[in-house]
Amino acid sequence: MKLIKDREFLRSIANQINLFNTIGGGISETYVDIKKYKKGAVIQVWAAGVNPEAFKVVLQNNQLTIFSLLQNQNSADLTVPMFTQVFLLPPQVDISRIEAVYEEGQLHVKLPYHDAAIRPKEIEIKQL
Template sequence: MSTLVKHFAGPSYLNGFFGKDLFNEYNTPAFAGTVPAVNVVENEEGFRIEVAAPGLQKSDFKLNLEKNQLTISAEKEQKEENKNEKYTRKEFKYTSFQRTFTLPNTIDGDRIEANYADGILSIALPKREEAKEKPARLIDIA
């Protein structure tokens, strides 16, 4: 396998990684939710999920791993207030999303790491050592 990062394309056992992508989206006057774009990339060491979420802060995110389910969620409350001589107008806007991914059994859940920079939440999902592809080797015959 090349050391170049390749985009997630296909073997059937990996389709479950995307197949369980669940999300909730609500649209009410007090709540506007959208689901951000997500990239999933695989390399020799594991997978990386990149979530495009500009305008949020690191503290707005919550990551939860339960069994093989990784849930990525965020919630942000924005308040806007206009004061005039005769009235005060307040508006509240809540933005949130949630996505859940079923991870393959090859992921080492204890070593998952995440960071948020420049509007991108990046989650590293390292493979277990036994799941990494081993280079070909010559076996001596005794």
């Protein structure tokens, strides 16, 4: 039986095995909660052991994607998605005012409603 003598290769493969082992069971499941309020909604994401820098929030049209990436400490080229969730936003959400805040171990994505969705606006009827 031949032994692998290239130490750099062994370190590289060991780091990858460690990374995939972590993905397989070393990190707890992500918890997502959506709270609705009169003036908007908040998506709360909690993931144990995930750094705030690992979270990403992407808005495209009316689709909001929240995900986190696990990056290998020794190789910036090796990243693995840990969590991905896609939300279709309703028309009452003012997408220009969406903001994401990380506080106390949770990611909060605030989805404010348009003013017209909060209080009705009477439209004047013009006579021609």
